[in-house]
Amino acid sequence: MKQVLTVDDSSSVRQMVGFTLRKAGYEVVEAVDGRQGIEKARAQKCDLVITDLNMPQMDGIQMIAGVRQLPGYSFTPILMLTTESQPEKKDAGRKAGATGWIVKPFQAEQLIAVVQKLVR
Numbered sequence: 001m002k003q004v005l006t007v008d009d010s011s012s013v014r015q016m017v018g019f020t021l022r023k024a025g026y027e028v029v030e031a032v033d034g035r036q037g038i039e040k041a042r043a044q045k046c047d048l049v050i051t052d053l054n055m056p057q058m059d060g061i062q063m064i065a066g067v068r069q070l071p072g073y074s075f076t077p078i079l080m081l082t083t084e085s086q087p088e089k090k091d092a093g094r095k096a097g098a099t100g101w102i103v104k105p106f107q108a109e110q111l112i113a114v115v116q117k118l119v120r
Contacts, residue, residue, distance in 0.1 A: 002119050003027045003044070007037035007051040007063060008081070013104070017050060017081065020108045021115065034058030038066045045072055047119045053082035053089065064096040077118035081106065 004026045006017045011032075018028045029046060031037040033055045041049065049067055053060040060080055067073050077099040082089075085103050093101065100114060 001025065001027045002047040003029060004115065004119070005029045005031065005037060005041055005046040005049045007031040007034060007049065007055070007060070009033055009052065009055040013052065013081075017111070020111055024112045024115070026115070026119075034060060034063030034066070037063045038070070041067050041073065042070055046076065048115060049073075049076060049078040050081050050115075051078065053080055053084050053093070061092050061096045061098075064093065064098055068097040079114065079118070081111075 004021050006014055006028060008014050009032055014030050018030060021028050029040050031040045035058045037051060051060040051063055064078050067078065078097060080093045080098050080101045081104060083104045090101055099118060102111060102114060
C-alpha cells in the first residue's frame with residue numbers, strides 16, 4: 001500500500017485529507033508541523049508528501065527543503081496544499097522542491113486525481 005505523509009497544523013484539514021486518502025486506498029501518516037513532518041519522513045519512507053505552507057515552528061517551504069535533503073527523497077513528489085495562491089509563493093515552493101500545488105478548500109476528487117497521477 002502506498003504511503004502518504006500529510007503535514008498541516010489544522011487537525012480538521014489533516015482529518016479531511018486523511019479520510020479522503022484512506023478511502024482511496026492509501027496509508028496516511030500525519031504530522032502537525034514542518035519539524036515533525038521531517039522527523040516522520042526520516043522515520044519511514046513515504047511515496048508522497050502533502051504539506052501546508054503556513055505552519056508554526058517550520059513552514060512548508062522550509063520543510064520541503066529539509067525533506068529533499070533526506071536519503072531517498074530526491075524524487076518523491078511533494079504537494080503544497082494551502083490557501084495561498086500568489087505566484088511568488090508558488091515560485092518559492094517550486095524552488096524548495098515542491099512538485100505541485102492545490103489551493104484550499106480542495107475537492108476530494110481533485111486531490112485523489114492529483115495523488116493518483118503522482119503516485120504509481
